[in-house]
Amino acid sequence: MRYDVIVIGAGMVGTAAAWHLQNNGSKVLLLDRKLPGLETSYGNAGLIQREAVHTHPFPRQITEMVRVLPNQGTDIRYRIPALLRYHQALLQYWKYSTPASVKKIESEWQTLIAHCTSEHQKMIEASNADELITRDGWLQLHRSEETLKKAVETAVIDREKGVEHRVLNLEELKALEPNANFDGFVGAIHWLNSWQVSNPSALVKAYAKNFEEIQGTIVESNVQEIQPENGEEGAGWKVITNKETYYSDHLVIAAGPWSNELIQPLGYNLPLFPMRGYHQHFKVSDKNTIHHSMFDMDKGFVMGPMQQGIRITTGAEMTTMNAPKNFGQLKTVLKLAKKILPLEDAVESEAWAGSRPCMPDMKPVIGPADKHDKLWFAFGHSHQGFTLGPITGRLVEELIHDKPLTVNVEPFNATRFSKK
Numbered sequence: 257m258r259y260d261v262i263v264i265g266a267g268m269v270g271t272a273a274a275w276h277l278q279n280n281g282s283k284v285l286l287l288d289r290k291l292p293g294l295e296t297s298y299g300n301a302g303l304i305q306r307e308a309v310h311t312h313p314f315p316r317q318i319t320e321m322v323r324v325l326p327n328q329g330t331d332i333r334y335r336i337p338a339l340l341r342y343h344q345a346l347l348q349y350w351k352y353s354t355p356a357s358v359k360k361i362e363s364e365w366q367t368l369i370a371h372c373t374s375e376h377q378k379m380i381e382a383s384n385a386d387e388l389i390t391r392d393g394w395l396q397l398h399r400s401e402e403t404l405k406k407a408v409e410t411a412v413i414d415r416e417k418g419v420e421h422r423v424l425n426l427e428e429l430k431a432l433e434p435n436a437n438f439d440g441f442v443g444a445i446h447w448l449n450s451w452q453v454s455n456p457s458a459l460v461k462a463y464a465k466n467f468e469e470i471q472g473t474i475v476e477s478n479v480q481e482i483q484p485e486n487g488e489e490g491a492g493w494k495v496i497t498n499k500e501t502y503y504s505d506h507l508v509i510a511a512g513p514w515s516n517e518l519i520q521p522l523g524y525n526l527p528l529f530p531m532r533g534y535h536q537h538f539k540v541s542d543k544n545t546i547h548h549s550m551f552d553m554d555k556g557f558v559m560g561p562m563q564q565g566i567r568i569t570t571g572a573e574m575t576t577m578n579a580p581k582n583f584g585q586l587k588t589v590l591k592l593a594k595k596i597l598p599l600e601d602a603v604e605s606e607a608w609a610g611s612r613p614c615m616p617d618m619k620p621v622i623g624p625a626d627k628h629d630k631l632w633f634a635f636g637h638s639h640q641g642f643t644l645g646p647i648t649g650r651l652v653e654e655l656i657h658d659k660p661l662t663v664n665v666e667p668f669n670a671t672r673f674s675k676k
């Protein structure tokens with residue numbers, strides 16, 4: 257079968273790209289080896305993060321490094337095989353994390369974040385998915401006066417960037433979340449214009465359903481190989497799956513942390529690396545109901561009200577894609593979480609794990625491939641791919657249809673690593 261565009265990957269990013277393209281006149285095939293929204297876009301904390309105007313740099317201060325080194329933290333852990341495997345990307349990550357470099361990166365990153373809620377809103381409306389969204393922000397809890405003071409100072413500056421907040425003392429916090437025990441905390445920032453999604457996978461599915469309603473095609477099959485059609489540059493694409501072979505004029509790679517596997521045979525070697533996270537749900541009762549997602553800033557984990565239960569989401573574990581699960585970080589997080597809320601019955605017997613697709617300069621890759629015509633990249637959104645899927649999808653559509661761009665994509669191009 258022939259399509260105008262094939263999009264590989266039905267996570268938040270690929271689904272949004274397919275939706276925008278189909279909505280704007282292309283005949284699109286969205287391919288995934290699973291149903292839409294079942295990988296990284298399933299297991300995240302479900303926040304559409306208008307407040308995320310800052311990136312996550314590599315720790316460079318000695319005190320930070322000494323803290324991370326024993327590998328017992330709740331926010332970040334690492335495994336030696338991953339450090340060896342991704343050492344080049346990590347070295348680049350370290351280099352990009354100087355204050356001057358982070359300042360530039362964040363100014364570029366913010367051009368995407370500025371569109372996150374407005375772009376989701378269009379897709380939410382079209383997909384009738386409003387019941388999955390809560391628009392009264394989320395809570396960033398602090399255990400130390402020092403970290404709270406610093407965060408408040410930054411939040412005040414970030415008002416200029418469109419981020420709305422208010423500072424809460426413990427009484428105000430308790431009034432918002434009466435079931436939580438805030439012993440050990442000193443206060444919080446309430447991020448007011450970020451949104452919560454009660455089932456991230458269901459939101460991707462709702463967008464995918466709307467894509468089908470507008471005559472887009474979704475096929476569940478594993479892409480084994482991509483090739484220029486007839487072996488000829490610029491002719492189009494041949495996509496070989498475990499079931500059928502498909503053809504298209506344009507091809508979009510939106511396979512999240514697996515994107516490199518698809519493009520390496522074509523001669524691309526982008527420094528994409530995974531950062532794993534875990535989650536587990538706990539049954540909701542009168543005693544533990546919460547209304548806002550709460551992020552324990554000093555310990556680095558999230559507790560969120562989801563349809564499946566209260567979702568406890570860990571920070572990052574630097575490991576390889578197929579390494580067996582290691583529940584050490586989650587266990588430590590659960591001990592802390594259970595002091596905040598009574599969490600008695602786990603919903604799943606085994607916790608979920610998935611990988612954030614990360615780039616060393618903390619920015620996604622959005623734009624044309626440099627070695628092939630009509631090949632487009634949309635991956636590497638690390639900690640905020642759920643937030644940034646819709647604006648990325650819009651940009652991919654504008655690029656492929658050769659329209660004026662909503663955001664300058666130059667800072668996100670695929671060649672930025674080969675230029676160094």
Ligand SMILES: Cc1cc2nc3c(=O)[nH]c(=O)nc-3n(C[C@H](O)[C@H](O)[C@H](O)COP(=O)(O)OP(=O)(O)OC[C@H]3O[C@@H](n4cnc5c(N)ncnc54)[C@H](O)[C@@H]3O)c2cc1C
Nearest residue numbers: 265267268269289297300301303479512533640641642643
């Ligand atoms: C614990 C955790 C918490 C997070 N919290 C948040 C949050 O609150 N807010 C936020 O914005 N982001 C959050 N993130 C990050 C966010 O989840 C990711 O950035 C985002 O989901 C990436 O989306 P994606 O579409 O690029 O990748 P994915 O959702 O992983 O989709 C990629 C798809 O490609 C498919 N695929 C891969 N290879 C092939 C192949 N060969 N053939 C066919 N299909 C293929 C996969 O099956 C998959 O469905 C979190 C991540 C984690 C791990």
